[in-house]
Amino acid sequence: MLAESIFEKEFSKETVFLDRNMLTPHFIPRELPFRQKQIEEISTILAQTIKGKKADNIFIYGKSGTGKTSVTKKVTQELIEFAGAKNIPVEVTYINCRNHSSKYRALIKIVKDFFPEENFLGFSASFIYEKVLEFAGKKKQLIVVLDEVDKIKDLDDLIYSLNRANDEIVNGSVSIIGISNNLVFKDRLEPRTKSSLCQHEMVFPPYNAKELSEIILQRSKKAFKENVVHESAISLSAAIAAQESGDARTALMLLLRAGEIADQRSLEHVTDQEVRRAKKKVEEEIILNMISTLPEQQQLVLLAISNLSLQKQGIKTLTGKTEEGTLFSGEVYKEYESIANQSKNGPVSTRWYREYVSELEMYGLIFTTNSGKGFKGQSTLIKLGFDAKKIKDAIEKEIVDEMA
């Protein structure tokens, strides 16, 4: 088929969406339901900056998809707008620490935001620090948002430096907002870092099913064409997400995928059937993603398990019935051994193989039970958690990629 005709076909294709961006994680809605309290709290604290004072540092904790980032971005955005209109020097810089995972990289990101035309890569840490001081020293109130703050390796240093800035500049200030979904990480910090970062601590609770369905209802009104999405599809998405995590992102992702499935099948409506299909698809995506991040040897173990699952009928118990897809630990190791012998690093020892197996179980990729009575000796019975063919394909593709 000619490219042109593909474009034409895609272009004229009927779609259930008005604006699918409304359902993606990057989108920040104007209204953030059920977060009024948190918005007020943060606004009150940050309001100090428009009076020319330093705001307290804030530490925000909550599981993923509870609106931490959205609330923070929204509040700071409004702060900037307000300050801009009144000509008050307030600046906000947002840093996702996953991409800027050290003090040095975070500082670079800060100065780059303030001096966009200059390039600072390669300059010494102290020089960059001076640049931050220079900028804040012009009677500026800086707010530094550190999202996924637990990803920073030398966080103690970074917090210390940013705080020290407040002593060295007279008319400006530097305030920090730290965001994390990992609560235990702050116990590893130095006490003074902790007390400084946590001047105000806030917890964002997960949404319940009712809240979730209201949230996604609101968004789906703008994301989809009118009367396309059935009410039951909304409540099902909310129920699934609430049950799993209370995570708004999951709920929206389900609805987005459900819409895409409807488009693919040229359906005019999104019903709970599409949501169920979407759930399966999202789950598969997560699993395949998980597999691709597994260490190579562990992938081989998993490959051995899926190979045998496809070949064998199962094992027989003493009572005579066959256990579908269940494998002995020993035979899996033999299969793994022969696969691994063909790869550049040989197989690991049986001891370590057992560790791999129990790890795979922790990830939920396989199920294991102790053989207990009915079998020779004591062994682990292994069963694959998902479709063997799909897992096999995924791993084999992964291995080919690594060779290339």
Place this chain on the structure above:
DNA sequence: CCTCCACAGGAAGCGCAGGAGT
């Protein structure tokens, strides 16, 4: 009952990479 088999899982230690100290 004893021994062998087939495995589970703890303890110790080894080699290595990467960060800290100097």
Place this chain on the structure above:
DNA sequence: ACTCCTGCGCTTCCTGTGGAGG
């Protein structure tokens, strides 16, 4: 630039468990 240290992935060794078979 050098050593020193430490965590990590892994092997080796070992003790324990429980059915199978003599």
